[in-house]
Amino acid sequence: MNSLDLPMAPRETRVVVAMSGGVDSSVVAALLKDQGYDVTGVTLQLYDHGAAVHRKGACCAGQDIHDARRVADRLGIPHYVLDYEDRFREAVIDRFADSYLAGETPIPCVECNRTVKFADLMRTAVDIGAHVLATGHYVSSRLLPDGRRGLFRAADPDKDQTYFLYATTQPQLDMLRFPLGGMTKTQTRDLARHYGLAVADKSESQDICFVPNGGYADLIRKLRPEAATPGDIVHVDGRVLGRHDGIIRFTVGQRRGLGLSGGEPLYVVALDAPRAQVIVGPREALLTRRVKLRDMSWIGEGAWRDLPADGLEVAVRVRSTRAPAPAVLHCRDGVAEVELAVGEEGVAPGQACVIYDGAGPEARVLGGGVINRAPREAPAPRLEGRQDGRLTPANGRLARG
Ligand SMILES: Nc1ncnc2c1ncn2[C@@H]1O[C@H](COP(=O)(O)OP(=O)(O)OP(=O)(O)O)[C@@H](O)[C@H]1O
Structure with missing residues (x-):
């Protein structure tokens, strides 16, 4: 068995590395090339990179494509850039906007991994004769006693990305490899320096790649003008306490910026999209x-x-x-x-x-x-007909993975 758990020599094992232009996937490409594998880099252009160039923290945009290409050149591996903009818009961005509008808090990185990276990119990898698709995700996959591969949390709990990969299917898992699962970010950066990669000190992407500086409300309003529908702010006991200018501005757990004065501390406990209502209540709710x-x-x-x-x-x-x-x-x-x-x-x-x-x-x-x-425990809502108990994250920040 080679280090990727396959029964052939590394040089006979064709590996596609999904290269985002960041340090993690660059190190994956360098490591596997160093181990003698037949490595090809593929970068997906996911959205209008013209708009995103120079934006700190954006992945999959112009600068990142350039970085990925430079790493591939340095390693002497073939590198392809594939235009997946339409697919990404439809499978990830549009679904994100619709879900938000429905009062939910979607995780676009899960959708992107499930559809674009692990379904579409994997098909491309198979088409070019690859045995393995490797990424820079911090998760581990290991053989189970029954011969299948299992997905495990990364050794570094702060970097672990299993939350964003839970929808990976068994056939996908069988072809995927995550060489960074046992490493810390510091070790990854050290390796990047060891291999002389220019991206060794590149900063981490923080935001969702297509949402500039966390401004998701602006993006959604642009994509879906109806997102600006005003409505009532309603207490869980049924009292109307005020007005708002669109539920997408609110997240569950939010205490500030409700525009309500005095009285008990109130939190957003749910968003009722059909009625355009923001439901507030005490913390227990x-x-x-x-x-x-x-x-x-x-x-x-x-x-x-x-x-x-x-x-x-x-x-x-x-x-x-x-x-x-x-x-x-x-x-x-x-x-x-x-x-x-x-x-x-x-x-x-x-x-x-x-x-x-x-x-x-x-x-x-x-x-x-x-x-x-998510039915809420207490107090029981007295709002007629509102049974859905929609909740969004308390910190108002969107998770990325
Ligand atoms: N545009 C892309 N094209 C190809 N692969 C990608 C792209 N974006 C992400 N990936 C793959 O998915 C992995 C995880 O993506 P994520 O957005 O979490 O990047 P990251 O943790 O910042 O890693 P990196 O440092 O490699 O950018 C990347 O390491 C890479 O293998």
């Missing part, structure tokens, strides 16, 4: 114990629909910034539902609930789904 999931992915043993009647003990993350927490996963009437051992605040529809086999540092990903509905 943010608490959630049960989470229903849709669009389930499963790479654990068996099928999630065949879970035992009393459920499966797992650990879950309902936000990228939280550590896995104990929970029980049930399948009830064909719907996956997670019961958290300890209630969490600000569970947001549209975010992912990622399911692990334990809460340990190198836990294995079993699957996950999109958070569909």
